[in-house]
Amino acid sequence: MKDIDLALFTGVDIPITECGLIIHQPSIKEISMIGERQFLLGIKLLTISKEDLEQGENNLSNTPNFQIFMTIINAAEAKESKIAVKDALSLIVPNSQITILPRTLLLNCNDTNIIIDEGNFEYFQDVLRQVFCLKKKEDDFNPANEQAAKIAEKIKKSKAKVAHLKGEDIGSIYARYISALAIGLKLPLQDLLNCTIYQIQDLLERFSL
Numbered sequence: 001m002k003d004i005d006l007a008l009f010t011g012v013d014i015p016i017t018e019c020g021l022i023i024h025q026p027s028i029k030e031i032s033m034i035g036e037r038q039f040l041l042g043i044k045l046l047t048i049s050k051e052d053l054e055q056g057e058n059n060l061s062n063t064p065n066f067q068i069f070m071t072i073i074n075a076a077e078a079k080e081s082k083i084a085v086k087d088a089l090s091l092i093v094p095n096s097q098i099t100i101l102p103r104t105l106l107l108n109c110n111d112t113n114i115i116i117d118e119g120n121f122e123y124f125q126d127v128l129r130q131v132f133c134l135k136k137k138e139d140d141f142n143p144a145n146e147q148a149a150k151i152a153e154k155i156k157k158s159k160a161k162v163a164h165l166k167g168e169d170i171g172s173i174y175a176r177y178i179s180a181l182a183i184g185l186k187l188p189l190q191d192l193l194n195c196t197i198y199q200i201q202d203l204l205e206r207f208s209l
Contacts, residue, residue, distance in 0.1 A: 018123035026091040042088025066121035
């Protein structure tokens with residue numbers, strides 16, 4: 001795993017030497033330009049791995065993540081997914097022309113062609129997972145003990161049930177995070193909107209302690 005802890009904390013652009021590019025950590029305000037759901041869908045696809053998929057009878061253990069990504073993104077019915085990936089990349093690698101080819105992602109930055117393919121895709125994914133705080137499903141709730149685990153499970157079920165009964169759209173999760181932090185920490189809203197996802201997550205974790 002690439003050592004970028006301080007870069008994540010400060011929100012600076014991060015070089016990925018294996019890919020020959022520098023990625024931008026978009027702020028919450030920048031993400032809002034394309035929409036939170038659209039952005040997160042694009043990031044989810046860009047960080048997809050064989051562990052995320054129900055393998056069943058199809059053994060994907062020897063299938064590279066890049067091959068899985070390209071198979072999904074180039075499917076005939078994947079038009080919306082392809083747009084989401086391009087939208088996400090437009091924020092991560094700003095001022096670049098993005099072309100999705102059958103076997104490569106081609107980014108043209110300042111008249112320089114940068115190719116992301118099977119050879120460097122997982123380096124790209126590693127940094128994206130750190131930048132956007134993506135954890136495995138089992139890490140989403142990590143209660144300290146059995147009693148806490150039961151409480152956490154009840155909270156998840158009750159929230160889902162209430163939303164379902166009311167027919168509610170839960171809306172933007174980051175809008176709720178920022179609203180809570182602005183009130184709880186008495187921070188200016190505009191300052192929080194200029195934070196990255198990692199910075200917001202870090203503030204939330206420290207505030208919850």
